Amino acid sequence: MAPTELATSLQAIMPPPAIDTRYTAPAASERTVSRVTVICPDCRNMAPKLIHDFASGDLLCADCNTVIGDRLIDSRSAWRSTAKISRQAEEDARMLMSLQTIATQTHDTTSSTSSQSDSGSNSPVATGKDAILSRALRSRTHGRAAAQRHERQERNLVRAFNEISAACATMDLPRIIDDTARDLYKRVDAENLHRGKSIDAIIATCIFLACRQKSLPRTFKEICALTKVPRKDIGRTFKFLKEKLGAEAGPMSSDDLMARFCANLSLLSSAQECAVMLNQMAKQRDTLAGKSPVSIAGACIYMASHLVGQPRDAKVISHVAGVSEVTIKNSYKLLFADRHQLVSEEMLRVSPMASIEFLPTP
Incomplete structure (x- = not known):
């Protein structure tokens, strides 16, 4: 057999050799393609200085500013902003890092200790770095609680001031009453006297006190x-604040109530003038001694309105004055019994229609 035929026969019989596919060297053409040389098409510079403009995605030639390539992808590491992290969280993180640094520095010099509780049982006590962090976090918590408490007090103070202003505006009280009532409430808040008290009662009492102090008194009923x-x-709140604050309530006299009561009853000035004169005469003779200013004012107005021919019913006056009809009539009985000494010629000259005969018998 010829050598050529023998080789062919052996090749057909023997299996093909095994090929290691773990690594295959790249072909020569592939190695040539992977090595790319960039040439500027304008200045034909074989080694141009390249500028990577990632904002626009362009590759520029530094010599002639020609765009060589585009759609570049920025493969550099990017820092993502944490805009959603709150300012408080950032402060806490910085504080915690600083505390950890301090604790690490002082950890070697801090000895481990333990203490026994009051009940006699042993309980572990945080020491070293843990103790420092624990104290700092407790301090931070207390600080936040104090800030929240202060903010809550400010909100309550603003609410009370608004209610005082609204009440004074409803009653047509002057600005000085509003300011005085606010000052009183501020003192109550500063001394924490409203603990356990109704805020509405405190506000009402401050307005009442302010009116008394500025000689523009209002009755409890009003x-x-x-x-x-x-x-x-x-x-009850009035007595409490008067004692605690040492606030001078100012005396409330019947003269202070005359003008307002007469205006609410739509009486003429002659009736008001006569009522004031009756009040002065009753004080001189102690006719209504021991009676409240509101009762005295109501009784004098009741008598004066009939005296000058502008009669007003005791029930209507009691509604305006804030006292009972019986109280006004009982005080009027005392005035009527002393009418000849109280009613002077000057009173009768106030109005041409004035006459003592117009007075009703109690």
Whole structure:
């Protein structure tokens, strides 16, 4: 057999050799393609200085500013902003890092200690770095609680001021009453006297005190009708604040109430003038000694309105004055019994229609 035929026969019989596919060297053409040389098409510079403009995605030639390539992808590491992290969280993170640094520095010099509780049982105590972090975090918590408490007090103070202003505006009280009532409430808040007290009662009492101090008194009934606070609560709070603040309430006289009561009853000036004169004469003779200013004012107005021919019913006057009809009539009985000494010629000259005969018999 010829050598050529023998080789062919052996090749057909023997299996093909195994090929290691773990690594295959790149072909020569592939190696040539992977090595790319960039040439500027304008200045034909074989080694141009390249500028990577990632903002626009362009590859520029530094010599002639020609765009060589585009759609570049910025493969550099990018820092993502944490805009959603709150300012408080950032402050906490910085504080915690600083505390950890301090704790690490002082950890070697801090010895481990333990203490026994008051009940006699042993309990572990944080020491070293943990103790420093624990104290700092407790301090931070207390600081936040204090800030929240202060903010809450400020909100309550603003609310009270707004209610005082609204009440004073409803009653047509001057600005000085508003300011005085605010000052009183601020003192109550500063000394924490409202603890356990009704805020509405405190506000009503501050307005009542302010009116008394500025000689523009209002009755308990008027304040009650305005603030919807029971009279008993205002009276109790009034005594409490007067004692604690040492606030001078200012005397409330019947003369201070005459003008307002007469205006609310639509009486003429002659009736008001006669009522004031009756009040002065009753004081000189102690006719109504021991009676409240509101009762005295109501009784004098009742008598003066009939005296000058502008009669007003005791029930209507009691509604305006805030006292009972019986109280006004009982005080009027005392005035009527002393009418000849109280009614002077000067009173009768106030109005041409004035006559003592117009007075009703109690």
